[in-house]
Amino acid sequence: MIRLTGNTLTLDDVHQVVFSGQKVQLDLQAKVNIEKNRQTVETFLKEKKIMYGINTGFGKLSNILIDEVDLEQLQINLLHSHAxxxxxxxxxxxxxxxxxxxxNALACGFSGVRPALIERMLDLLNAGIHPVIPAQGSLGASGDLAPLAHLALPLIGxxxxxxxxxxxxxxxALQQANLQPIKLKPKEGLALINGTQAMTAVGVLSYLEMEKMLYQSELIAALSFEGLQGIIDAFEPAIHHVRGHKxxxxxAARMCKILQGSKLTTKQAELRVQDAYSLRCIPQVLGACWQTLHYAKEKLEIEINAVTDNPIIFTDEKKILSGGNFHGEPIAFAMDFLKLGxxxxxxxxxRRIERLVNPQLNDLPAFLSPNPGLQSGAMILQYSAASLVSENKTLAHPASVDxxxxxxxxxxxxxxxxTAARHAYMMIQNTRNVLAIELICALQACEYRGVANMAKTTRxxxxxxxxxIPSMIKDRIFAEDIARAAHWLKEADDSYVSERWENTK
Structure with missing residues (x-):
């Protein structure tokens, strides 16, 4: 059971809840703080204090005061109009x-809501009742207004x-789960939709998939390295330590470990003096990709425990302050940076796929075909990969500059x-398909070279x-292979990560 305090949620917690169905409940001390915070709002209402979004209109309509009898309807209208x-x-x-x-954001105790509202959200979560939320329509400031309005609608039936x-x-669904719609009190509708949780949720899932995919990309690159008889000297620790990027x-250390004992790798000047960059520079390029992931992780870990509401209710100071914590710029930048990786x-x-299939760049059968000419082999696999890479380049345009x-x-x-987060997630799906294609080609190249000569890990x-993915003994509908390989990479047990790289993380 995961207890929400508002400030202790981890990315692993999110993974457990989203993918393993871990149950969630509101922390008792957090509940006390939330109740105190709500009482501050009630006190201000009794004092007829003017408070944005509580007894005023929203956005440009914030100068319009709302009659006391309409305050609850105001919150319902907000959800209806913003969905x-x-x-x-x-x-x-x-x-x-x-x-x-x-x-979790509401559990921070600065949003002026009742504990009952948060608990009802957790009721939906624990019961597997998932709001239908259209993916498009958020500007990423004033919160993810449209997506969060759709998230909130089921709470009121x-x-x-x-x-x-x-x-x-x-x-x-509420009836089947023996749950009743909740009646919103002043501030609660606004508290539900002021936040960055759409971009952050997509960002967290992108991070989780990207981390796994990066490890897999190293394994697949190692297969290609063996299939192309790469020069292992390029991974010598001395080369990388003198540059200094962690x-x-x-x-480089993981590549050496993966390829340890391989009889398919070569030494400098044994077959050639230097490899192409797509082999020689694997640590430099993938290392930089890891840097984008680490930056995104840092910002996501902050944001999942952040107060992104407006206005913010400060209980001890008896203040209600309007600000802009709902502005998604930190996550927008993080997602745009991650997209580069x-x-x-x-x-x-x-580029490694091209080197595997192009007979001008290797001594393997043309396009890895078992019968070049009669059978095209992996020729069009490279076309598909090139198309996905090109599409990624258009999606990589920074959304945050707009x-x-x-x-x-x-x-x-x-x-x-x-938009930045959505595009990052789309790019991850594209990239997984590219890796699936590289895997298909690398497996075939290693088969030609001799599986018995592979390193223990790669074998x-x-x-x-x-x-x-069966051996390529004749032309077949390779779309099916790509789909199976990509699905396997996405769903594969990632226990091998902790097994194989524990001491080099």
Missing amino acids: CGVGEPFSEEVSRAMLLLRA KGEVFYQGKRIASQN EQIEV IAEVANISE SIPSSANQEDHVSMGT KFYKRARNI
Whole structure:
């Protein structure tokens, strides 16, 4: 059971909740703090203090005071009017992550909500009731308004949810789970939608997938290295220590460990003096990709425990302050930076694919074909990889450099952080397919070279992969191979990570 305190959630906790169905409950001390914070709002209401979004309109309408009798309706109207998302919905995993992260943000005790509201969010999470949230429509400032409005609708019995494998009306799911819609109190509607939880949820899932994929990219690169009889001297520790980048040093160390004992690697000047960059510079390129991931991790770990509401209620100081913590710029930058790393994993992978299939660049059968000419072999596999790499380049354009004013120019600078996160996630899927293609080609090249001559680690990986991807003995519908390989890479047990690289992380 994970207890939400508002400031102790970890990325591993998110993984456990999203993918393993770990149950969540509100921490008792956090509940006390949240209740005190709510009482501050109630006191201000009794004192008829003017408070943004509590007894005023929103955005450019913030100068309009709302009658006391309409304060609860104001919150309902807010959710109705802001639920303007479009496009295909986020996955259920993203929806789960958003529920968890928004509940944790409210659990910080600065948002002026009742504990009952947070507990009802956790009821949905624990019951597997996942709001249907259209993926497009957020500017990434003033919070992820549209996505979070859709997230909040089921709490009041509105909108749709995914429940038990079906997309159904929220009211029906609540009834089946013996839950009642909640009645919003002043401030609570606004508290639900002011935040960065859409971009952060997608960002966290992108981080988790990217970390696993980077480890896999090293294993696959090692297979290609053997298939192309790469020069192992390039991974000598001395080369990398004199430059000093920690991640580069670690990648080089892992490559040496993976390839230890291989009879397919060569020494300097044995076959050639130097390798092409896509082999020789694996530590330099993938090390830099790890740097983008580490930067994203640092910002995500802060954001999942951050107060991103507006206004913020300070209990001890008896203050209610308007600010801009909902602005997604930190996550927008992190996701745009991560996109560069994702793009380069695919970019260098595609170059190795080309070296594996191009008969002008190796001594393997042309396009790894068992019968070149009659059978095209892996020729068009490289085309598909090139297409995905090119698409990644368009998605890698930084979303955060764009801004479109909104709310009659009151909200005149926005982050586009959710677009950055969505594009990062799309690029990860593209890159996994590129790696799947490299894997198919590298397996075949190693087979031609002699599996018995492979390193112990790569040979074990080869045998596991061959259970998914058969040997290329004749032309077949390779789309099926790519799909199987990509699915295997995404779903594969990643225990080998801790087994093989524990001392070089």
